[in-house]
Amino acid sequence: MSTATTLRNAPDALRRGACPSIAAPMRTGDGLLVRLRPVAPALSARDLIALADLARRHGNGLIEITARGNLQLRGLTEAGVPQLAEGLRKAGIVPQTGVAVEIPPLSGIDPSEIADAVPLAEALRATLAAAALPLAPKLAIVVDGGGVLALADMVADIRLDAVSTAGRVRWRLSIGGDRLTAKPVALLLPEEVVSGVMTLAAALAAQGPTARGRDLDAAALAATFAATPAPTLAGLTRRHPLGAHRIGDRTVLGIAPAYGQMRAERLAALAEGLSACGATAFRLAPHRTLLVCGLSDDTLISAQACADREGFWHREDAPGRTVSICAGAAGCASGAFDTRAAADTLASEAGALLDGSVAVHISGCPKGCAHPAAAALTLSGTAAGVGLVLNGRAGDTPAATLPAAGLTPAIGRLAALLRARRTEGETAKNLFDRIPPAELVSAYQGRS
Template structure:
């Protein structure tokens, strides 16, 4: 397959408007209440097999995706979703933590604010662009600072009262009580609607600067105490994807562990809630047997990989297929300070934020961006089929020269990794000399 040059898409896949790519259509599903019962997970898995390729994903924003649909199978999958009792989020994307209202560490439950904004903006929905989004971060264990947003609201407690920091686009934030924060957000959305469906918050007065995202988002992997005394257990999908059989097996594990539900989570995670200590341990063990990530220090947790070729029509190399070998090669360096992005084209869908190392597909080969985003890729280019070997040599060299107390990221910076990448010949030979 010849890669299609990357183009700026007007929208991501959605429930009512799936997006076409190399392996068919992708349908994105965000449960309106953020939760899935185990019967619903099993039903979705069965529908993914019946109407798609059987491959399911959880995105960096915590959305579910079903891949490999055909035009004639989209409606049956949508109908199956409704029949399972799942209400999909439609219209304006308003993101809150999947543990909102359950997290004892959060400063505020973001759901009432989300409801107020949704109600206030209901009449604007048809005039807002499909990528316009609002992020509400209540300040708990699951932070949303790695997500792009036209309006970002973050809970603060500067005194005895909770206030919301409201930032429009990349503009300066202001602290407001909840009702005023909702009104300011709705006013910004009205301004966007007046500018047309192509407008984003950076087009508004005071929103001209582009916001800088956190380079390392917080993983949901691990045990999280809940306000009712129970536990949540977060796991990760390897590079955000699993087949339908794995989702079915995870639903069985949730039931066996005594959890109440399974929740899609940011950074390609799933969270089982309402567990006791024994149940949390049993669920984590079952998830590990299924190949899921159950430790926050798993090298795979630090690698974002898009589907790549042949699943994506714009891809220049099989990024997700190479991801396990890349994780193994770079494992000694992945100490929490290094983030890696395998992006099969320059759109950078899997990780919009800057990464320590971004490997980007161009002209059927791979470019390196050191400490930057995939969109900055320009070359020089190296073959994709030597990527794992090149990175194993890179990690070996960095470990050899790393000073006591130095992080993997610091060692890479001192090695001038971009200059090594630009050198001719095998990286191992260049590093050894």
């Protein structure tokens, strides 16, 4: 069946609430949105240039890298989606389909990993596809083999974490969380893993097509496994993929478009420039990052300069790296204000405070597409202006609302309050936790 036929026949296509794909794009304020992750673990410069060209020809030229390391192309039309699919086919870029099975971005090339997650992930994808169970559209499975850029902080419905015990690799099966918070089910030998995951998938399917990992009873499931009880794992020190990494004898540079958004022409120029610096491959990574492989110590500085020139971050402490924004009024009919300008103001005024310990969300409307979860501070566009939401989501009732024209000075006042109240070495999370919400509201409204 062609992509065009699929779009016409699928009642859930062109809607929000499912995971957008080429077969079922999502309707947004700037047209249709398609999310994709290529099957190949790495992309070439030629692949990136092809993607940029397709985004320009069939969409509005805005490309995003998501928090989970997927690509999003925006502003497509119904006629443009099948043309995009054909363009991807001609370029040899094959998008993943089915249940999302996520692995560390350096799987298979990181000598510090406990196990290569690639073969297991491929086996799971094939088995799940053959089973065709009615699972939730946004169901996610993480297969974390460890390594420098492990997925310890990645929340999943089903998690597999590699552990080394008595000289053997085993996989800890758990549900509904990240490495630290997921509820353990069993500790499995490699040959037991696919069957174990399918047991959980069947349990989810039995509960209906909206069931998620958090809905399962971990203790009851653990009792059904004739396996070693799953241990509680310690949290890992999370390393942000931004910045230069030494991976064995390789140099890998993590770069990110500002706030995860880039114009197609900048991506194409970046790919050409980095290729000239010796880059041989590019890998998508969580936290809106692109990993550049093939650089040498001698070409690293020139690669960083190329990233700077094209507007990409390449330092782990880049201001704004923990700020999530949507397309805003500049790219979406639903956006009530310029989210990019607001984010730039916040990063300029309070960049040192954005240390990664809290999430900040700037949403052009209450839908909150860029960050569905709660954030310490959210600025959300409404018909009445820009609302301030504390410890909530974009759609929550704002604690205060200002006209969009007054947003820049309001951000300045908030930043000034936070700078004045912060003690030396204090994290942003602790600072937000101890400042009374009324003080933040007063600063936002200019009533201090």
